[in-house]
Amino acid sequence: MKKSSEKIIEKLLLSSALFTILTTLLIIAILLFETVKFFSEISIIDFFTDTEWTPLFDDKHFGILPLLSGTFLTSMVATLIALPVGLVIAIYLNEYSGNKFRKTIKPLLELLAAVPTVIYGFFALVIVTPFLQQFIPGLAGFSSLSAGIVMGIMIIPYVSSLSEDALFAVPKSLREASYGMGATKFQTVFKVTLPAASSGVIVAVILAISRAIGETMIVAIAAGQQPRLTLNPLVPVETITAYIVQVSLGDVPRESLEYTTIFAAGITLFIFTLILNNISFWLRNKFREKYD
Amino acid sequence: MTEILSKKKKKKKKNKTSVEKSVKSNFIISTESLNAYYSETQALFDINIQIPKLAVTAFIGPSGCGKSTLLRVFNRMNDYIDGFKTEGKVLVDDTDIYAKNIDTETLRKNVGMVFQKPNPFPKSIYENVAFGLKIQGINDKSFIEHRIEESLKQVALWGEVKDKMKKNAYGLSGGQQQRLCIARTLAVEPSVVLMDEPTSALDPISTGRIEELLFELRNNYSIVIVTHNMQQAARISDKTAFFWLGKIVEYNDTKKIFTNPKNKQTENYISGHFG
Numbered sequence: 001m002k003k004s005s006e007k008i009i010e011k012l013l014l015s016s017a018l019f020t021i022l023t024t025l026l027i028i029a030i031l032l033f034e035t036v037k038f039f040s041e042i043s044i045i046d047f048f049t050d051t052e053w054t055p056l057f058d059d060k061h062f063g064i065l066p067l068l069s070g071t072f073l074t075s076m077v078a079t080l081i082a083l084p085v086g087l088v089i090a091i092y093l094n095e096y097s098g099n100k101f102r103k104t105i106k107p108l109l110e111l112l113a114a115v116p117t118v119i120y121g122f123f124a125l126v127i128v129t130p131f132l133q134q135f136i137p138g139l140a141g142f143s144s145l146s147a148g149i150v151m152g153i154m155i156i157p158y159v160s161s162l163s164e165d166a167l168f169a170v171p172k173s174l175r176e177a178s179y180g181m182g183a184t185k186f187q188t189v190f191k192v193t194l195p196a197a198s199s200g201v202i203v204a205v206i207l208a209i210s211r212a213i214g215e216t217m218i219v220a221i222a223a224g225q226q227p228r229l230t231l232n233p234l235v236p237v238e239t240i241t242a243y244i245v246q247v248s249l250g251d252v253p254r255e256s257l258e259y260t261t262i263f264a265a266g267i268t269l270f271i272f273t274l275i276l277n278n279i280s281f282w283l284r285n286k287f288r289e290k291y292d
Numbered sequence: 293m294t295e296i297l298s299k300k301k302k303k304k305k306k307n308k309t310s311v312e313k314s315v316k317s318n319f320i321i322s323t324e325s326l327n328a329y330y331s332e333t334q335a336l337f338d339i340n341i342q343i344p345k346l347a348v349t350a351f352i353g354p355s356g357c358g359k360s361t362l363l364r365v366f367n368r369m370n371d372y373i374d375g376f377k378t379e380g381k382v383l384v385d386d387t388d389i390y391a392k393n394i395d396t397e398t399l400r401k402n403v404g405m406v407f408q409k410p411n412p413f414p415k416s417i418y419e420n421v422a423f424g425l426k427i428q429g430i431n432d433k434s435f436i437e438h439r440i441e442e443s444l445k446q447v448a449l450w451g452e453v454k455d456k457m458k459k460n461a462y463g464l465s466g467g468q469q470q471r472l473c474i475a476r477t478l479a480v481e482p483s484v485v486l487m488d489e490p491t492s493a494l495d496p497i498s499t500g501r502i503e504e505l506l507f508e509l510r511n512n513y514s515i516v517i518v519t520h521n522m523q524q525a526a527r528i529s530d531k532t533a534f535f536w537l538g539k540i541v542e543y544n545d546t547k548k549i550f551t552n553p554k555n556k557q558t559e560n561y562i563s564g565h566f567g
Contacts, residue, residue: 173411177473180369181424181480182401191427196414 031270034263041257047264053227053243055261056252062261064268066227070144070237071269074219075212077148077233078155082208085152086159087201093160094167095189106161113157121221124150129222142224142236151218158208166200167193203280210276214269216241240269317386320345320484320514321366324381328361331375335361337538339380343484343531348506348515350525350546353535353561359518362535363486366516367403368396385483401428404482408489410469412461412476417453420461420472424480443475447505467498474505478513485509487517491524503528522562526550534558 039047042062050063089109093102129146133139139146170193178188194201224236225246238246244262252258321343328336336358343349351359361370368389370376382389389399401424412420421440430436440457444450449471453464461472470490477485491499506528509515519525525532526546533543534555542549542558553559 171411173407173409174413176369176372176405176407177411177413177476178423178427179372180367180400180405180407181427181477182397182399183423183427184397187427191423192413 028270031263031267034260035267038257038260038264042264051229053238055258056247056250062264063229064240064265066229067238067240067243067265068268069229069231070219070223070227071213071239071241071272073144073231073233073237074148074151074223074239075209077145078152078212078215079205079209081149081152082155082159082212083205086156086204086208087163089156089160090163090167090201091189091194094164095185095193106164109160110157112154115154117154117215117217118221120150120154121147121218124218124222136234139234140224140236142222142226143234144219144223144237145233147219147221147223148233150222151212151215154215154218155208155211158211159204162204162207163197163201166197166204169200170196199283199286203284206276206280206283210273210280213276214241214273216245220245240265244269318345319343320385321516322383323362323365324383326362326365326378326380326382328358328365328370328378329376330373335538336365336378339540341533341540341543343514343516345514346510346512347530348510348517348528349531349533350529351516351518351533351535352520352522352525353541355520357535358538359535360488361538363405363488363516363518366484366486367400367405368394369400369405371396401480402482403484403486404477404480406470406474406477406485406487406490409493410466410473412464412469412472414460414462416458417461417464417472418457421476421479423476428480439479440475443479444472446478446508447471447475448501449475465498467494467501470494470498470502471505474502478509482513484514484516487515489518489520492520499524522550522564534561536561 047062047064049065050061051065052061052063053066054061093105097105124146125142128150129139129141129143132146132149136145174192174196175188178192183191219239220242223239223242225238225242226236227238227243228235230237243265247259247262319342321341323339323341326336326339327334328339339362341362351363353359364370365378365382366384366389370378378390384399384403387394413423415423418440421443422436425436425439441450441454444453449468452468453459453472456463461469464472470493474485474490491502494502503524506515506517510530517525517529529546531544532546532549534541534549534553534557536557542553542555544554549558550562553562
């Protein structure tokens with residue numbers, strides 16, 4: 001027989017779990033509800049094919065592509081920075097450095113992810129951009145290049161930490177097999193350990209990209225607010241997240257069509273990050289089975 | 293580095309001419325008052341052993357008595373363990389392998405190793421066997437393919453895998469994987485093959501096949517095998533060393549060890565009274 005106080009505690013714990021799930025479901029429901037409202041007025045085909053996004057102007061266009069390209073471009077720059085740097089850090093920490101060094105440096109690296117993103121954004125705008133402008137004459141004051149670089153620095157710990165876990169999970173027996181055949185450390189890392197950990201590294205990169213896509217503050221501050229369908233990293237763009245900030249903070253009246261655009265943009269973002277998270281989840285399960 | 297290689301070549305030639313054989317030592321590995329330590333714990337005490345060429349030498353004894361430690365001294369695999377150190381001399385092909393100028397990569401090409409659990413790389417069968425050649429910078433495709441075929445034939449695996457060379461090695465059975473690992477080791481033509489309980493993770497049929505294989509391999513390779521299976525040592529080895537608490541208690545021809553052990557402890561162990 002359970003005591004009644006135990007039962008109450010159990011119910012409390014259950015209800016807090018349910019509350020979390022309920023909140024998530026409500027968010028999705030509201031997103032969907034407002035999105036349906038938006039698409040009752042704007043054709044979904046225009047939404048995905050129109051190359052202009054000007055809901056706040058007189059000549060209104062509702063093509064999400066410019067926002068997607070801005071998001072894509074900043075995330076790509078961030079990945080190009082974070083992937084090589086993060087991977088090199090992971091390899092160094094797991095294969096070369098001593099245990100003591102790793103234990104000291106890993107939490108320090110993870111601090112990078114703890115810096116408030118508004119500081120990163122500010123840093124991109126007032127330090128990175130002027131610095132880069134000395135070498136790249138065409139670089140605008142706002143650009144996906146500097147926002148992406150800084151975002152890349154921010155997501156380095158995501159790549160390095162998770163990649164390091166993946167490298168760590170490679171059985172010692174594989175390294176021994178490689179050393180036992182006369183392979184050098186470098187050969188062992190690049191021909192055995194890294195390929196064996198590749199799915200884990202991919203998971204790390206996907207999660208980092210997903211984080212970059214959802215990142216708001218840095219791009220809102222440093223990438224600009226000009227929706228533009230371009231792959232040029234030197235000009236101002238606008239990401240989905242930055243647009244949502246712009247409208248939420250602006251004087252757009254609620255219940256208007258302009259206002260519902262942020263829900264349509266939001267759900268697009270949500271679907272993208274959901275897909276990426278699912279791919280990494282699926283990969284992670286696959287990778288877990290591998291050594292069993 | 294080249295010293296070991298050139299000696300290896302000399303040795304290969306010598307195998308055929310017994311006249312020359314008597315000129316140089318008949319031992320592929322010998323140790324002189326070898327002590328080994330894991331940090332403060334001494335694992336091997338004053339080991340003096342001479343491993344014959346082109347024969348199978350078995351190390352037997354209870355767990356944790358230093359058999360694997362000594363085996364891993366022979367190719368310096370213990371280098372990767374923090375705090376491991378040795379004293380004394382270890383000669384492989386008359387070269388002191390713990391001397392300062394020794395290149396461990398070259399040593400390990402000459403002294404191959406097969407591990408307790410089959411550990412193929414998560415790559416194709418082809419890539420597994422080609423690995424040792426490729427890391428040496430050999431790119432000649434026909435040579436690599438020739439070596440792969442030859443090595444797989446040596447371990448009697450060629451017939452079973454020749455049509456699925458591009459398939460992942462993880463698809464093979466445990467016994468096949470272990471034979472693949474042996475083939476992978478043989479592909480680089482070492483003169484010594486160290487085997488650390490190579491059949492302990494296998495079923496009796498696979499074990500039998502590997503034991504048959506050892507009979508063949510001893511014609512071309514010097515083999516040192518650690519085993520917990522006394523019958524196995526008796527069946528396959530020419531010489532047997534009995535280990536107890538980090539010391540070699542008795543080392544002799546396998547026949548003598550198993551029929552007429554000189555030491556009481558050896559007798560107790562092989563008759564199953566302890567261990």
